[in-house]
Amino acid sequence: MDSAPSPPGVAAGDASAPRRLDVERLRAEFPILRQRVGEKPLVYLDNASTTQKPRAVIDAIARFYSDDYANIHRGVYALSERATQAYEEARAKVRRFINAGDDREIILVRGTTEAINLVAHSFGRLRVEPGDEIVISAMEHHSNLVPWQIACAERGAVLRVAPVNDDGELRLDMYERLLTPRTRLVAIAHVSNALGTINPVREIVARAHGANIPVLLDGAQAVAHLRVDVQAIDCDFYAFSGHKLYGPSGIGVLYGKAALLDAMPPYQSGGDMIRTVAFDKTSYNRIPYKFEAGTPHIAGAVGLGAAIDYFQSVGIEYIAAYEQELLAYATARLSEIPRLRRIGSARQKACVLSFVLDNIHPHDVATVLDNEGVAVRAGHHCAQPLMERFGVAGTVRASMALYNTREVIDVLARGLRRALEVLR
């Protein structure tokens, strides 16, 4: 064990000390982090919105376009075969990354939003009838709320919402009470984008399965911060985006259990998703291709594969431990700021800090922070009902990633004191 090489970005150090991320070395791999905002170094704390890209991902995409690009699943020529192979390798990387059982269960889509829309439309048509119910939670991103609202309206079904407590944790007791013989699906965030709450997904799935109800998990905020094992969680669907995982935008994943995906009708239709087409009858391709109509974001898939390679080379255990340490530090520093109220204090939390400062509007705070080079998100975080639950129009949200340091948290804290001063 002692002689094992350190993963890149992990300082070796003496064998008795726990190994730690070499964050300075990691930061150097992200070209965008070198820039300045005006005269101030960029402090990027909007990682729940999207993450920056390491050189390895940028290079993989450029290399693919330079050397291996062609359309996939069609050409008999060598270049198309190479592109197809690269695309399918990316799928296999995703499968291993979330420990799915079979490549056929990995559908490559544009992102979490498309993944959820796919299930809402396709599973909705398969299973949801008038009077049926779909259960979500009060902390959902609009992307795991509006598609179900629409599906319910179209199918004559009813949307049920499991509440959260004052700490921003799901009320499991209330959730369980919402599971009835009419419930057709549960759709819940693995990690809340606005508050950082990590939901007890195994519990959520176990209770739903106890009533034979399938579960979709919105993993957009989870995959870059937690180890995700879809077989251990036993969810029926799992959705996430590449761009929040240090990969490109425009590529994402829907994992679905094969039996369900096989039974579901196509979502979009066109090329690649068919087996044979005649004017009177079309038969569909097998999964996952049945759900991948048209030419996909091929280079995006390759970039996602590279992002997964990068992420795994650093190591999820190291990343998770480091981010938890950073969260604890940031929470402590922010608690020293007068008149700052944190929104969301779940016991299990990802590295997201949501707060309001005095009675200052979040956008004014964000403008002052931007003036200090600090990029945060201000507003309702696409979770308006959740904001209402906490009686605020919006919050300031600082969300961290593996390349953030204690120093940048100090810059944030200074910026917040300056906001109090400027907007006194």
Next chain:
Amino acid sequence: MSGNLRDLYRDVVLDHSKHPRHFRALSEPARKAEGYNPLCGDQLTVYVDLSDDVLAAVAFQGVGCALCLASASLMTERLRGRRRGEAAEVAEAFRVLVTTGLQASSAVDLGELTVFTGAHEFPSRIKCVLLAWQALLAALDGSAASVSTE
């Protein structure tokens, strides 16, 4: 960002944002229109009592950032008692000022509204400053019950 924060958040702006003037609803037959910025959730209703083509009273209610509220508050002060045509001219001169930092016409006296001269250096905030004005124009036109920045 290169803009100077103190140019954006002048004392006048902070004062009006904390103590907005004419912060109330006007009852019918006053006209009203809502302004909404879905990006940040700023939401105002602007009321205007128009009699004989004069803005006899201008008021507003709602929630928003400091810039949005201060701009609305200063607007009510500047336009109260003015003729409709003058109000439209002031609104246009103010729009030019906020988007470019330039005073377009010496014929229009913007008065205290010039505190927003620095806003053009903060492009992401221009919509906040103009929201109340868009709602006012919609209320005067009677063209829309609600205007949105997006």
